[in-house]
Amino acid sequence: MRPADLEALQLRRLRETLERVGNVPFYRELLAREGIRPGDIRTLDDVRKLPFTEKQDLRDGYPFGFFAVPRAQVVRIHTTSGTTGKPTVVGYTAGDLDHWSDLIARNMTMVGLTADDVFQNSVNYGMFTGGLGFHYGAEKIGMTTVPAGTGNTRRQIEMIDDFGVTALHCTPSYAMHLAEVAEEMGSDLPSLRVGMFGAEPWSDATRAELQDRLGVAAFDSYGLSELYGPGVAFECQEQDGLHIWHDSYLVEIVDPATGEPLGPGERGELVVTPLVKEAMPLIRYRTGDITMLLEDDCPCGRTRRVARFSGRVDDMLIIRGINVFPSQIEHVLMALPEVGDQFMVYVDRDEHHLDEMTIEVEIKRQFFSGELADLARLQAKIVRALRDALELRTHVRLVEPGSLPRFEGKARRVVDRRGCL
Template identity: 65%
Template sequence: MKYWQPKYETMPESEIKALQLKRLKNVVKNVYEYVPFYRQAFGSIGIKPGDIRSLEDISRLPGTSKADLRDNYPFGLFATPMRDVVRLHASSGTSGKATVVGYTARDIETWSDLMARNFTMVGIGPEDIFQNAVNYGLFTGGLGIHFGIERIGATAVPSGTGNTRHQLEMMIDFGVTALHCTPSYALYLAETALELDIIDQLSLRTGCFGAEPWSANTRQELEDVLDIKAYDSYGLSEMFGPGVAFECQEQHGLHIWDDHFLVEIL
């Protein structure tokens, strides 16, 4: 398996834990200092940044709910001044206020590298032509995936959503080898290609699918019909978007990038 950032992707567990603790302390210090909501939340349970001395101390920290995010809409939970924010993304807000996420220039660099890790470990590289068939609006899956494609030197085809016949036409004409979309839309693309009798004209070899649940049966169908390897992509807008976790070529589950994300199972 190839690595984009071997220093971090192959880091020994002891070094990973030390890095996690360092970053956890920094995050706690920053939100306590710059976000009144968290300063109040910490105070209500008698916690200060200096009390966080080990990774296990994460269990002492207050949680953050969707309601908290909406109640502090739009920028109330930002721990950096708006002059340093270079991009905003947001959820659809179908159940209330949208969840708004701000990114600094450094955040964008980190996000791009996380996506580059994902693509590299499934064998996508500079020789690939990668069609990104998702919404390029406030949805994080558009630009988040796009900048990862460009980071590894692959050719990005920002096809967006809809117009399925044109999507397939681009795949054939451009010689697209990698595809990102929702698994349900990938199934529809496959069904349409079969109906049009053009499935054999596709050059696809890799599919990256996320933004909705899918099953082992769906994976098998996509791999059989499109003659690809299909990989699961996981993310959430509150934590960058796509790039939090991804499958490798073994396809036996998601790998979370634990140099950036510390998981607490409740």
């Protein structure tokens, strides 16, 4: 599709979306208050005249306040995990489910999967969109789909081996756990060749390790329930940034503090207006996720990409006035060969009201010499590497292998204890 044709399609769908949100009292009142009529949107840039939609708005509409169609047309409901507050309900028409599975199917086709593949979906199949979302996308391609869900890791590995599973979808932290258990069981998972990992940010160092340990090409998957679920953005075989399907999503990057638009190469919050959603259309939804538009075109020839996500606006920690994303800490730790896969971050306020950050790491067995002095040197090396990257002094605690929590859903590695005095 030529760029001009794509823009015309986006503009038409944006106007249709504006018509649809007219069925939602929240939007009807909001647009009336702002004095905006659908006819005011003449170009794509006019989207900036529209107000943002925040996560809190959706919470206030609990449970069905944002549905733009009669409830009888809603064929499925998912909820967000509710880790940051009351759950948010999202609804789908039959048309939405078709669209959504189509987007997932496109993504999986993009990374080279076909009906010849056997696909194991090792994420939660409940209210979490990652389970059913990937499931129907995979079936649309015609892949042999194994709805494994989470847990019972040894059985999961047996299934991969017994069924000749070629493609896996799970969180990157569960993938790491699968790799550990597979190694314990003495299986090198010979059939696996594609790993699709999402629902939490992960670094290039983690990618290198997962590719090495699982023997896969590892692709980053991005999405959120409010925008259907997974499938919003996905890496192609270049593994360098995520493609967004611009026929279905209108993308902006804004400064999280001011809401002002940012250009390519400038890191900020992803704001998305979905263009084809029927049951729950949204206008300029603030995802809370941090990324940037990449300036150059992808060698694969597909449309414009965003950079890999580097954390959440609300995960950003402010430690003694310095902005820290947990993903930066992960990046530093994964670059150190001596350090294990898991880590935990604790933030406290000391008796002088200063913020203190403590990071717990496991030391890999093969790097334990038996000498205390070597451990102390390693501890100092980790502190130095973190200080160089974060411009912040941290405490590093070395803990026994296997003692840190392993996460099967969204990893919660940061414990901020500054509030609980």
